[in-house]
Amino acid sequence: MKKTIIGDAVLYHAPMEEVIRELGHADHIFTDPPFLYLKQDFDKPFDESLLFENAKRILPDNGFISLFGRGTSFYRWNTRLAELGFKFREELVWDKRRSSGIAKHITRVHETISVHTKKTGILNTPRVPYEEMRAYSLDRIAYDLRRISSRLDKPDGIEKLKIVIAEKKARLEFDAHSKYGVSFSEDRMYADTCCERLCMIENGMLEKSIISIGRTHCNAVHPTQKPTYLAKRIIALISSPGDTIYDPFMGSGSFGVACMDMGRKYIGSEISAEYYKTAVDRIKQSGYENGRDSEAGLEASEEGQA
Ligand SMILES: C[S@@+](CC[C@H](N)C(=O)[O-])C[C@H]1O[C@@H](n2cnc3c(N)ncnc32)[C@H](O)[C@@H]1O
Incomplete structure (x- = not known):
């Protein structure tokens, strides 16, 4: 061996x-x-x-x-x-x-x-990095960007988004399982779909x-x-x-x-x-060769038990 x-x-x-x-x-x-x-x-x-x-x-x-x-x-x-x-x-x-x-x-x-x-x-x-979860698909990434821009185009869009992001962030820190996209009103819903995507880009996505x-x-x-x-x-x-x-x-x-x-x-x-x-x-x-190299029988290894 x-x-x-x-x-x-x-x-x-x-x-x-x-x-x-x-x-x-x-x-x-x-x-x-x-x-x-x-x-x-x-x-x-x-x-x-x-x-x-x-x-x-x-x-x-x-x-x-x-x-x-x-x-x-x-x-x-x-x-x-x-x-x-x-x-x-x-x-x-x-x-x-x-x-x-x-x-x-x-x-x-x-x-x-x-x-x-x-x-x-x-x-x-x-949390898996956003672009990897989206499998580097330009179509899927473009779709998310469209959802984000749909919010940013609205009056007060950025302000509402900031509020939702603050809430989401708190929830994310509290519970890694928390679901995005909870909506309370139409405005909030728009902010949520946008926020959901921004959070995904920032924090990655659940596997x-x-x-x-x-x-x-x-x-x-x-x-x-x-x-x-x-x-x-x-x-x-x-x-x-x-x-x-x-x-x-x-x-x-x-x-x-x-x-x-x-x-x-x-x-x-x-x-x-x-x-x-x-x-x-x-x-x-792969560049992790800092340890020693040796070739020996399992019994003879310095660790004793493998
Ligand atoms: C499906 S391949 C694994 C491929 C590996 N995941 C990779 O990414 O290269 C299974 C390997 O098990 C080895 N193998 C088959 N029978 C074995 C055994 N009894 N003990 C140890 N290795 C064995 C084969 O030589 C083969 O390389």
């Missing part, structure tokens, strides 16, 4: 089955397992019971396990987690915008992600269950590589800075790069020598 440490990331060239047995703790598991329907080398069956039983052992009560998946295997994994006592928290859809391959009957442009907690985990309510992010195409280094930014959106939902996230099926290390960018500690395992090397290179390139 090979091990490389890059700053707060620990990467294993080893099957998940070997690594998870030895792991003592992770705050969360976030992974993209082999979906078990592709006719590619890396899409091979793994020991599902071992993964989920050990997930229960290593996670704290408020830890999350979040999985990508599709079809029968995905439903089986989710059912298995429920049988083990995990609690389902959320289902997210990744809208890839473009098809990932030639589909027989439909153009498939999404993947599904499920989020479960071992017992008591509560999802965060991160949605459908995350629209284009696939990594031209510079992809793994056939099923996930965009780092997609990983960040999910990491923001399930974890806090300083948490340790284990990714049993690391692939090219996209989740590792995201964890490093977001101040999370990362543990990854990958069975393929080629993808392991790719992950090591990508995580090194």
Whole structure:
């Protein structure tokens, strides 16, 4: 078993089955397992019971396990987690915008992600930057700007808007869940739609269950590589800075790069020598190599337990 440490990331060239047995703790598991329907080398069956039983052992009560998946295997994994006592928290859809391959009957442009907690985990309510939530769509941004200008064109518009913004701000600070757009009168309603958009631009927007992010195409280094930014959106939902996230099926290390960018500690395992090397290179390139690098057996690591 090979091990490389890059700053707060620990990467294993080893099957998940070997690594998870030895792991003592992770705050969360976030992974993209082999979906078990592709006719590619890396899409091979793994020991599902071992993964989920050990997930229960290593996670704290408020830890999350979040999985990508599709079809029968995905439903089986989710059912298995429920049988083990995990609690389902959320289902997210990744809208890839473009098809990932030639589909027989439909153009498939999404993947599904499920989020479960071992017992008591509560999802965060991160605010996603406005332009990212609007998927950089000029049409959608232009629509919001039109709504804003419709208010500003009215007499006293700015004054009324200031009042509503002050109220909204107070409410926002009080409760991150607060809904925009509450209206009391026609004037207030106009101010609200305008204010809603200004607040969205200023403070970002609450995450949605459908995350629209284009696939990594031209510079992809793994056939099923996930965009780092997609990983960040999910990491923001399930974890806090300083948490340790284990990714049993690391692939090219996209989740590792995201964890490093977001101040999370990362543990990854990958069975393929080629993808392991790719992950090591990508995580090194992400610029968090201040820690030491080493290659050693899991047993021989200086931390003792991984
Ligand atoms: C769906 S891919 C992950 C892609 C990754 N999210 C990325 O962005 O590059 C699954 C990976 O799991 C690896 N794998 C398959 N079985 C494994 C096992 N038992 N232990 C560890 N890795 C395994 C495959 O080689 C493949 O790279």
